[in-house]
Amino acid sequence: MRAFVHNVLLAIFWMLVTESFTLANFLVGFAIGFLLLFLARSLFDPTSRRYFTLAWRLPWFVAKMLWEIVLSSLQVARAVLSPRMRIRPGIVAYPLEAQSDLEIILLANLITLTPGTLSLDVSSDRRVLYVHGMFVEDPKAVVESIRDNLEKAVLEVTR
Numbered sequence: 001m002r003a004f005v006h007n008v009l010l011a012i013f014w015m016l017v018t019e020s021f022t023l024a025n026f027l028v029g030f031a032i033g034f035l036l037l038f039l040a041r042s043l044f045d046p047t048s049r050r051y052f053t054l055a056w057r058l059p060w061f062v063a064k065m066l067w068e069i070v071l072s073s074l075q076v077a078r079a080v081l082s083p084r085m086r087i088r089p090g091i092v093a094y095p096l097e098a099q100s101d102l103e104i105i106l107l108a109n110l111i112t113l114t115p116g117t118l119s120l121d122v123s124s125d126r127r128v129l130y131v132h133g134m135f136v137e138d139p140k141a142v143v144e145s146i147r148d149n150l151e152k153a154v155l156e157v158t159r
Contacts, residue, residue: 096151117134
């Protein structure tokens with residue numbers, strides 16, 4: 001987190017030096033500060049170095065989640081607009097690999113944001129997430145899909 005604070009301070013310093021207090025100038029200063037800090041990353045402790053890996057992983061995470069939402073939206077739209085609604089609703093018990101509150105909350109919210117799925121509950125021992133899905137013909141396939149597409153991405157960003 002220290003590296004992020006340094007990056008913001010460098011961006012503010014950039015705005016002071018250039019005497020332009022706009023969002024665009026702040027973003028330019030932020031980018032320049034990020035590059036400077038990236039070049040000097042060996043000076044930071046290992047926990048601060050995580051900032052640089054997160055800066056690369058986060059855009060991919062957002063893009064992947066948007067892609068999953070688009071694909072799910074198309075699947076739900078096709079099911080709703082077809083003459084025969086071929087939905088097979090069901091509830092799946094998903095075994096969690098996520099352990100922290102942040103990981104579980106992020107995964108549950110991403111599942112809920114994805115059309116056709118809804119997070120229902122987390123077991124009291126926080127090892128199982130109950131998920132309702134519109135298309136649950138094969139519960140094992142649903143579990144694999146959540147693990148491979150959503151939870152894997154969440155764990156890459158949070159760990």
